[in-house]
Amino acid sequence: MFAPGHLCLQILYMKYRLLASCFLLLSLSASAQRKFEAGSRYVQGFARVVNQGQSSYIDSTGKIAFDTVYNDRSLSDTWADTDSIYLPQDILQVGLKGKQGVMTVLGKWILLPEYDTIDTHSPEQWIVKKDHKVSLYTPKGFLLPFRFEDSNQLDSITFAVKEKGKWGLYNKNKDELIIPYTYEDIDYCYGCTTRGNYIFAQKNGKWGVVSFQNEVLVPFEYDHEHMNMRSDEWIESLYKNNQKMSINLKTKKVEIDTCECLPGEDVSSLDTQLGPFTGQRRNGKWGLVNKAGKLILDHVYDDINYYNDSTALIGIVRNEKYGLADTTGRIVVPLAFGSWFEPMCGNEVFQSEKNGKEVIFDKNGKQILAQYSGFHEMVMENGSRMLAIIQGKLYGFYNPATGKIVPPKYTSLSYYGDPKFLNVGMGDKYGYIDKDGNTVVPPIYDYVDLHAVPRNEQLVKISLKDKIGLFDIKQQKVILPVVYDYISTYDDSTVMMVTKNGLSGVYDFNGKMLAPVKYRDVVPFDSLYTLLQPKDTGKAEILNKRTHVLYKLPFDTAFVAYEGRLMLVWQQGKSFLYDIDKKQRVEGDYSKGGFPEYMGYFSNHRAIVVKNQKFGYIDGKGNYVVQPKYDYISSFHKGVAAVYECLDTAARIYRYGYIDSTGKEIVPVIYDVPQELVQKYSEEAFFGDDDSEILTLMKNNGKKGIAGLNGRIIVPVNFDRISPEKHGRGYLVTLDEKFGLLDVNGREIVKPVYDRIMLDDIEGYDGRVGYNFPVMMKQENADWTYLDERGKSIGVSVAEYIDFSTLDWGAPAGVPVEVPPPPVPLPAEGN
Template structure:
């Protein structure tokens, strides 16, 4: 890309999204205004005093965009509510209609279904199932099969399966427990100002004798939201029995469905059949951990009698007699307190921990409102110290920690271990109570997230490795870093020091030293090998198989990776190097190379770049570049002055300076060819390129190659496009060629004129336009058709066939356009 062309390309104006630009006013006779087509296939047009949106064939699609619907990204998914001629519809992202614009209202607030109004009547529409029921004077949603519907001034219930009214439209209104986990087969109904219960079979379940508020609604046999003469009552639907409290507070229903009743200040329990379970002789019956941050869910209740507490279990009665000062329930375990001391008990009353602790809680007590998550581990306390009890194994850890927490083994993973802390030191236990790490370390982390065996431990800010099975250090904490070798085998890279003063060594997983920590340089080779060189004690460089742990000594003190698994550069003096194959145990080329770590720009010798994944490496010899293969053979002699490495498609660039006698050298041009993965030019063509910069973006555009030649009249550069095989798609006769829409289109420019070609090089718009309205910031959809183009003093829409779009409502087809840059 030339600098002149870059300036020209910037004159192509970025456009606003359709629907954003709108004139403050539009008078009859003024030119029509238009905006760019957006990615959904419509654009805003203003003609006279009317603003509307058109589709890609120029038809008036709708008049106003009202609101978005969700964030679905499929073509058939709804895009938003629009209006046309005063009626509402829902447009799909494909441009088609989900609901045609023929409705008086569309209410999308309910998400999965929308309430629609047509000819003064209402219905419900589902994206998946279409119109759910006929049109009524008003409608509501109950459970997907049943709907409350209004006919005239009265309400009934419509059964979608039968297509008939299950409850006739004879009622003042309905209420329903839509948020209940189990859907009920009845509805709360109002008639003549009183509320009752109607079954979906049309039968009265509870007579119309109550007041009702929308709270405490359930889907079972109890009705809790009723009151009579202002006094709260609970009604048992099957029998019609009423229960009320002594005071004005409503009665409580336990998680198991039992009703807590109150008579003369004493409490009892009534079961599902409205018969007594516990007599009204208790001072209180409450949900465990009620109004507590620990929360609760389950089949238990706390009963109080004589100032003491016990535990009730559904279907079993009083499980723990009320003999305790306090009770907390954690799933099927009970923490019981007497005289200030807590113990732990199971559902049989068996003592798991004696009442000798100042506290016994679930290990996750602070967040217990979210449940135990199946973790049966408890935290005990004696004075200021905490201990642990693992209920499944019976393992007890006496109180010795200042803090105890759950921890995950991976970022954002589930809790998997228990961590105790004492004076800054950590201990770690698995969920069975096995001690993985004893106190004595400031920090810990897993060496391998797939196993609990090895921990990286920190002491005095130094790292070591701890074996949880052997329960001992295998690498003492004496290193700044411990790293895995490539290949993730049974070897550990130890690191001490800082930038410019590193010391690397290798330890086996049993702690034995495999390589002394004398090496100053570390590198990886081919993803499975590690390379250490520059030992302070003069030892030779080594290559380590990261998977098998095999150590290969190299015949030189210094070595350098060339990013190939079977080759390295070796050097005795860190100045001159040879290409060496550790597998063959010999050099693969007689050529001498400059050792890169010591290269200062003045050292003589060939400089070997790293090998590409295609097995070729650029080598610089006396200022020129050639290509070497992995056998040390030259596949292209050193003839290029400048080069680019191979891209992902296996194409590189080789460039030559023009001879001093060539006039083009005065403006800094180079001759270049594209090189294939065989080291040979992809075509015989030699192109002309700028010498100011040699970067990928100047030679590659997406999956294509930029080709150039010189203008015979001006000496400037002309650009074109070829594919990766060298086949010319767009001949080099343009000032600029730029790829858009991920290579689907090419923007062409000559002087101050612009055009567009498709990915095959076919010209869509000739280079005759003064301006094109595209959005450079919409990556992947910068160019959208139809496109607003400016030629001969007129803005018009052009299709991807290069034809002028005829727009409904704008007979002339010409527009004014807001060309303000975004």
């Protein structure tokens, strides 16, 4: 038990401890709120902050993520690598306290900044050092433990590794050295398509070849360069006494390579594989041996050119004269030409030159087309090949498939656009011919459109002096004279509309007139019917495109209703639907008590009607989808329409709400249409753009709210301005010239008490803005603060705004927009 005096002391001591704890908490809180001289907005999850002229970059929690940028990319770049085969090259290489890391330009970490160095030049693997040890990083992760001074990958499991200045081989699967640290240097054919099972190794200053089992295959007595590298039994990169050697690992035969050329992958430079043949070099001259080992071309040629397996000819050259031999060694074209013979037209012909003139030989070694001077290969749309013949300024062609020669007589020759025909010109007139030179469309027209009629390759549009006609390829005649201003065809139709001097008519594809050129308009219903509107007063007509029968409608004014086979008829102040198939009016709810005064075209199987000066909607059967009880009704937007009631006709005062596609009121008609919208109606003010999922609610006091397409109130009508965030992050709102933020469900996350906000994008025509969390906001006479998705400070404030990018780091990150509040609360169209 304490004495009374001691009890008072104990109470005072406890109060002191409690106050000390409170001061400690306040101190901790104050220290957690870090202040910087300047800061930027967030870009891809990071913001730049500056103190004493030094930049750092903080993440979304306010923690410093990196303080150095090593390359010239920017987080503002919107494109990034998506190829999973290779490592990304559009990366940001950064550092923190001297350590390096890598992230994508979209702000996603690849390697955290905890490594000494990262070499990112290779798209296949990065060389990463940590604590003076090296590993290799690939899209699948690190290949090696950080255990070696240096390393190079030979294959999927074998690595050349270095420790204490010596090289050995490491097997990843076994996690052991298969060749100890023995050699001064190691080389390997990294680029060979077939992986080798040996290395080039240096010992006591000389190079040899060592197997993966550490067996010496070639003694250490050579010099070496990383040239002519191979992975088979031939060694072509070792030198001795300044002479290049050719060594066979199987036979152990060592030759001095006098050729010193660059051989193919799988053959010695002294014995070159040429398809099924072997090229042999003897005494500096080439010969050719077949598969049976028989010499078919003597060793007398300066070079031999094997084209491919499908070509029966072989190029040969001696003393700069070129010729051709066949696969038996027979000379089919003598050595008399000035360049290699080049195969053309799918190896059907061969081209060379002699005395400056081009020559053409066929695959049998026979010269053809000797009377012409120039040639050019043509590849048709279907891949077939022909040879254009050029003589002066005229063109013809040779078809190797048929042997057909079309002599040069055309001023132009084009083989693009059609697999069967060629476009030809005679002066300034054009037509078409086939691959045998037969006339398809005579070249007498200003323009020829070969594919103008859908699904009908027989008909061609022809043009002369800005007039159009139709030519039938099969009949070889003009079936519509070249007198029309316009010819129109339709994918689902068997007829075409022609227009002349502002009037239209209809013809079938045989050129037969179905309706004379006397109508003001021709409107197709579908594949069966077409509506013909008369030039002046008179009855509209219906053309049956199958029977070719014209049927005159019993009405003066009729239009395509764009719903099935229905006509929209206006007659004597009334509107109704007319069924073409049944040839009768469509009865329904809309006809009871008299037809409506007005009816619009159908859209999404609904048509607006006005009956007794009230608006509604009907379906194709004439039944009401929305009863005509509103003073106005909008079009449907994603299944929702705005409906209006007039409170004062003279003053033009309206209230509005919203209905769904069944006519049910999902938002009651209690909201006010502002006078500026009454004067200039715009549906966007109620629905936003085509992609908008919100409905705008407005009151005459200037306040706004938002409802969803289901009618649920998302934002009550409490704010002066509401701007959706363009990426769906929520809403920017203003109230009494102060900014606040709401989440996507309309819940308040930042009270409207801030005077300024930093946006990525200001409000556009669609009423949307752009911002990223954490977002920068500022109250008057206070620092900028960063607020997260919950509206909470991340513990960082800055005195001034700066740009995200520094001057020495790539391009600017875009233009951020500081938004002060409007001087007066103005409504924003679309919100």
